[in-house]
Amino acid sequence: MNNNNVLIIGAGVAGIEASLLLANAGRKVYLIEHTSYTGGNVIKFEEVFSNMECATCMLAPKQQELLAHDNIELLTLSEVSDVKGSLGDFTVKVEKKARYVDMQNCIGCNACFDPCPVSVKNEFEEGLSERKAIYIPCLGALPNVPAIDTENCLRFKGKDCQLCKESCMFEAIDFDQKDEELELKVGAIIVATGFSSFDPQKVARFGYGKFSGVYSAFEFERIFASNGPTVGEIKLKNGKPPKSVAIIHCVGREEKGYCSTICCMNSLKFVHYLKGKLSEVKIAEFYFDLCIPGKSYQKFYEKTKTMGVDIIRTQDIKVTNSNGTLKINYSTENQPSKTEYRDVDMVILSSAIEPNSDAEKLANVLGISQDEYGFFAEKHSEIASLDTEKDGIFIVGCAQNPKDIQDSVAQSQAAVGKILSLL
Amino acid sequence: MRARALIYPAGDKMKEKIGVYVCECGPNIADNVDIDKVIEVISALPEVAVVERHKLMCSEDGKKFLKESIQKNELTRVVVAACSPKQHEATFMKVCESAGINPYLFQLTNIREQCAWIIADKAEATERTIRYIRAALRRVPYQNALEKKEIEAKPDVIVIGGGIAGLSASLLLACGDRKVYLIEKANTLGGKVKELDKLLPRMESSSNIISQKIKEVENNKDIEVYTNSEVTEVLGFLGNFVAKVKTNEDKELELKIGAVVVATGFGMLDIKQIPRYGYGKYDNVYTALEFEKMNTEGKILLKNGKSPKSIGIIHCVGREERGYCSGVCCTYCLKFANYIKSKLPNAKVFEFYQELSIPGKAYQKFYEDTKAKGVDFIRSQDIEITEQKGTLTVNYKAETQTLEPQNVDMIVLAPAIEPNSDADRIAEMLKISQGDGGFFQEEHPKLAPVSTSMEGIFIVGCAQGPRNIPESIVQAQAVAGKIFSSLIPGKKLEPEVKTSEIFEALCIGCQACLTVCTYGAIYFDEMKRVCVVNEVLCRGCGNCVGSCLSGAISTKHFTTIQLHQEVVEALR
Numbered sequence: 001m002n003n004n005n006v007l008i009i010g011a012g013v014a015g016i017e018a019s020l021l022l023a024n025a026g027r028k029v030y031l032i033e034h035t036s037y038t039g040g041n042v043i044k045f046e047e048v049f050s051n052m053e054c055a056t057c058m059l060a061p062k063q064q065e066l067l068a069h070d071n072i073e074l075l076t077l078s079e080v081s082d083v084k085g086s087l088g089d090f091t092v093k094v095e096k097k098a099r100y101v102d103m104q105n106c107i108g109c110n111a112c113f114d115p116c117p118v119s120v121k122n123e124f125e126e127g128l129s130e131r132k133a134i135y136i137p138c139l140g141a142l143p144n145v146p147a148i149d150t151e152n153c154l155r156f157k158g159k160d161c162q163l164c165k166e167s168c169m170f171e172a173i174d175f176d177q178k179d180e181e182l183e184l185k186v187g188a189i190i191v192a193t194g195f196s197s198f199d200p201q202k203v204a205r206f207g208y209g210k211f212s213g214v215y216s217a218f219e220f221e222r223i224f225a226s227n228g229p230t231v232g233e234i235k236l237k238n239g240k241p242p243k244s245v246a247i248i249h250c251v252g253r254e255e256k257g258y259c260s261t262i263c264c265m266n267s268l269k270f271v272h273y274l275k276g277k278l279s280e281v282k283i284a285e286f287y288f289d290l291c292i293p294g295k296s297y298q299k300f301y302e303k304t305k306t307m308g309v310d311i312i313r314t315q316d317i318k319v320t321n322s323n324g325t326l327k328i329n330y331s332t333e334n335q336p337s338k339t340e341y342r343d344v345d346m347v348i349l350s351s352a353i354e355p356n357s358d359a360e361k362l363a364n365v366l367g368i369s370q371d372e373y374g375f376f377a378e379k380h381s382e383i384a385s386l387d388t389e390k391d392g393i394f395i396v397g398c399a400q401n402p403k404d405i406q407d408s409v410a411q412s413q414a415a416v417g418k419i420l421s422l423l
Numbered sequence: 424m425r426a427r428a429l430i431y432p433a434g435d436k437m438k439e440k441i442g443v444y445v446c447e448c449g450p451n452i453a454d455n456v457d458i459d460k461v462i463e464v465i466s467a468l469p470e471v472a473v474v475e476r477h478k479l480m481c482s483e484d485g486k487k488f489l490k491e492s493i494q495k496n497e498l499t500r501v502v503v504a505a506c507s508p509k510q511h512e513a514t515f516m517k518v519c520e521s522a523g524i525n526p527y528l529f530q531l532t533n534i535r536e537q538c539a540w541i542i543a544d545k546a547e548a549t550e551r552t553i554r555y556i557r558a559a560l561r562r563v564p565y566q567n568a569l570e571k572k573e574i575e576a577k578p579d580v581i582v583i584g585g586g587i588a589g590l591s592a593s594l595l596l597a598c599g600d601r602k603v604y605l606i607e608k609a610n611t612l613g614g615k616v617k618e619l620d621k622l623l624p625r626m627e628s629s630s631n632i633i634s635q636k637i638k639e640v641e642n643n644k645d646i647e648v649y650t651n652s653e654v655t656e657v658l659g660f661l662g663n664f665v666a667k668v669k670t671n672e673d674k675e676l677e678l679k680i681g682a683v684v685v686a687t688g689f690g691m692l693d694i695k696q697i698p699r700y701g702y703g704k705y706d707n708v709y710t711a712l713e714f715e716k717m718n719t720e721g722k723i724l725l726k727n728g729k730s731p732k733s734i735g736i737i738h739c740v741g742r743e744e745r746g747y748c749s750g751v752c753c754t755y756c757l758k759f760a761n762y763i764k765s766k767l768p769n770a771k772v773f774e775f776y777q778e779l780s781i782p783g784k785a786y787q788k789f790y791e792d793t794k795a796k797g798v799d800f801i802r803s804q805d806i807e808i809t810e811q812k813g814t815l816t817v818n819y820k821a822e823t824q825t826l827e828p829q830n831v832d833m834i835v836l837a838p839a840i841e842p843n844s845d846a847d848r849i850a851e852m853l854k855i856s857q858g859d860g861g862f863f864q865e866e867h868p869k870l871a872p873v874s875t876s877m878e879g880i881f882i883v884g885c886a887q888g889p890r891n892i893p894e895s896i897v898q899a900q901a902v903a904g905k906i907f908s909s910l911i912p913g914k915k916l917e918p919e920v921k922t923s924e925i926f927e928a929l930c931i932g933c934q935a936c937l938t939v940c941t942y943g944a945i946y947f948d949e950m951k952r953v954c955v956v957n958e959v960l961c962r963g964c965g966n967c968v969g970s971c972l973s974g975a976i977s978t979k980h981f982t983t984i985q986l987h988q989e990v991v992e993a994l995r
Contacts (some may be wrong), residue, residue: 025908051868058869068513107479109451169449170479253787261782280871290778292748295860295888296868302746333802333821374783381785382622383632385893386900401784405869407894410901413873417903421598 001189002088004423012040014397015192016062018412023071030184036147038063040194046225049269050300064141083366087392092184098177100148106172108144115163120152127221129229134164139227185422188392190415195398198252198352207319212237213326214347224273234277242346244282246328252352260402263350264291268304275307283309290338353402386415439564440472442498446480446505454537459547464553481511486518493522500528502559506535524569532559561992565985573915576662577681588616588884589686590636592900597645602913607650612637614688620718623758624789660960661879662916681910682879684902689885692741692838701808708834718762731832733771735817741839747860749889752781752837760798772798840889853880854943862888873901876941920982922961927953929975936967
């Protein structure tokens with residue numbers, strides 16, 4: 001009764017790597033993705049540390065290969081609703097929402113966007129720009145096929161609008177598509193659901209949501225992105241480029257109770273972003289403990305230090321606002337009782353990594369547990385970090401533990417190693 | 424006039440029957456390119472047998488139309504003018520194949536991204552489109568039919584190094600249909616993990632875990648273990664390596680394998696190189712591994728046989744000298760504090776650290792629990808150990824201030840992790856490169872962490888970079904994933920078709936190409952005094968072509984004459 005098909009949940013970098021490796025080994029892969037696109041969080045990055053490679057260019061060939069692979073069935077807008085059985089013999093129910101755009105007929109020309117009369121905030125762009133009710137999250141998204149957002153589309157609110165359909169030359173828009181429930185038979189499951197970012201609004205002292213110059217790391221990432229809301233122009237809400245920027249590490253570390261591993265490097269990367277486009281900008285990094293493990297990261301840190309940035313170790317930090325200028329109030333270890341100040345016009349908050357919001361639901365569906373932080377619990381932290389208590393269900397990438405891209409990819413390849421040795 | 428002479432291909436190139444297919448891509452091309460005009464101009468060219476247009480060539484209907492037209496007109500070459508090759512080159516190559524024409528006798532010219540979408544003026548976009556189609560028409564007669572090749576591959580694997588990474592890789596790889604040869608230079612398996620007392624953060628016995636793995640390896644009939652042995656030579660390529668192993672009994676073994684896993688682990692920085700730590704000079708200054716040994720043996724004792732009342736643990740020893748953070752020392756120093764607190768609950772413990780690196784969900788709690796046991800954490804730099812009448816003193820600075828020195832009875836130093844002493848030899852033997860810190864260089868720092876630029880040679884654990892135990896095990900399993908997926912027993916390999924080739928007659932044997940090839944795909948034939956491409960290893964990157972001073976190298980499908988013809992016509 002050994003079925004050697006594999007179900008992979010999450011089409012981020014970890015899920016893509018696992019899918020391709022299994023598919024190239026001749027296995028049938030069902031890749032389940034709850035959004036309408038592939039690439040997860042990585043495609044939000046313009047560049048990745050420490051080689052400063054363009055993230056979308058890095059991932060696009062893999063995404064293309066995935067979309068063209070005969071052994072991979074990508075199910076977007078889909079969620080796993082039920083799992084029964086055991087290693088070699090799982091029965092999985094998947095709720096697949098209709099895209100209302102035909103994947104075969106659509107050529108991705110985007111002609112349907114303009115006629116759509118609905119504009120809503122684009123969640124992919126952290127709400128910094130708007131999108132239509134028929135949309136792709138950003139230029140370059142793959143598959144390059146829009147989806148209709150039924151919550152906002154007039155037609156799904158009872159109006160008789162079909163402007164998108166009329167504008168399509170390829171008869172790709174199909175209002176008659178229906179949500180489906182699929183039943184899949186697989187032998188093993190890989191959970192690669194990635195991470196969310198800690199909401200910095202939960203810690204009032206950072207002023208996020210209160211002061212307009214305070215941004216989350218992902219917001220800044222999109223502001224810098226050439227396919228983002230400002231087409232890569234770094235500017236404040238008033239349209240002017242920032243003259244001085246503070247980057248604050250470890251936002252939410254205390255609240256979450258762990259170090260998120262990648263934020264120090266990601267924050268150092270921002271110096272490269274800023275100096276690359278605004279050579280005169282003043283930058284201060286406020287950190288607690290510098291976590292840059294491994295053979296390559298210190299070198300990146302040393303290089304960043306020479307680019308004209310103050311790297312300040314601090315204990316307490318607070319962001320206030322006086323007459324429109326943001327003020328960083330902080331103290332150092334040498335003089336813990338003395339508050340020092342620094343005026344800036346932009347603050348970037350490097351937020352903790354936390355489990356995806358639907359992790360609990362998925363844990364219940366899969367019958368696996370979560371640890372005290374909400375990440376999926378591994379069987380043994382030292383020697384079996386990708387196995388779960390349920391044979392045949394594996395956890396990889398940030399769904400298991402905060403980690404960088406390299407370690408996420410390695411874990412995906414490792415899960416494939418386990419699966420191919422078992423089935 | 425010289426350029427003119429190049430326009431018409433000589434000889435039987437004129438006999439080719441070339442078809443040109445223009446895709447409208449709905450409005451995307453049709454709206455901004457005058458396709459009627461394009462067809463009028465192109466059909467007038469003598470080398471063109473047929474010109475057709477289609478609303479959407481990549482659609483099922485379009486592909487069927489293309490296939491039938493190729494067959495009906497008995498074409499020998501095909502040009503499709505449509506979108507970017509990234510989008511649909513593979514699509515149309517498949518159509519050509521199904522129509523019975525070699526897919527490399529087809530050329531896709533991009534008139535959407537490079538004409539229709541970027542040129543506002545329709546007349547100009549049309550002119551450019553014609554120019555690009557002419558360039559493709561000029562190129563395509565010079566293209567050669569290329570065939571896929573298949574080569575036999577052996578699924579068996581050699582694993583160099585029997586530490587936790589090598590053991591884990593061997594166990595996963597040996598699951599029934601392939602043999603694993605595990606080569607260890609020491610006389611026992613287990614590597615450095617065997618020397619540890621407990622594993623953090625669960626504080627489980629290390630020897631239980633490692634002996635279990637060793638037992639499994641020894642009982643696995645698909646794994647052949649050679650201790651006291653060394654790999655002395657590896658030749659060949661993915662699927663077809665031959666390795667020489669010098670064994671215990673001084674015999675030489677020849678193994679035929681498909682892949683090589685390098686799990687040679689790490690060495691530790693020799694602290695004697697940094698005199699200010701007093702190691703080797705003062706009693707009671709120990710390295711991390713010496714301290715582990717003390718704990719494995721059961722007692723933490725000073726040289727005089729007494730229990731220490733205070734112990735200083737020094738992090739980051741050699742970090743500055745090596746230029747990187749070893750990643751694992753902060754957490755194992757926390758483990759040491761736990762060792763001490765469980766054996767000597769009243770002993771004072773001072774952790775002298777620079778930056779606490781405790782990444783991931785498991786370690787902050789371990790740190791807080793350790794701190795709660797009464798361990799002092801002192802952020803410090805510029806540490807110097809001195810001794811007076813048997814008392815050790817830790818002198819240090821914090822930020823800019825010099826603080827009161829701390830007296831202790833015992834010091835434990837956490838030295839940096841560095842590549843194994845024979846890393847240079849192994850790199851040279853396997854033709855893999857060494858990157859940051861002298862560790863073996865992965866193929867890609869993000870997407871290919873355990874592969875190398877030499878296909879079929881993999882790096883895991885601390886051989887690739889400083890890593891902790893769970894990461895090393897994951898990497899070992901990752902290698903298994905890569906090998907399972909690329910070397911399937913009974914399945915042949917399909918190497919890249921568009922490889923480089925070297926024309927013997929032109930090669931002067933200067934070997935410039937050898938130095939630029941990152942895949943080790945070129946070797947020097949000593950007898951003929953020329954360079955030769957191993958087509959199995961070559962990925963067709965073209966680096967060698969650019970490096971060749973005598974113009975002896977070309978990459979198939981991108982030959983000089985093909986590119987020249989295309990460029991000349993595009994610029995005419």
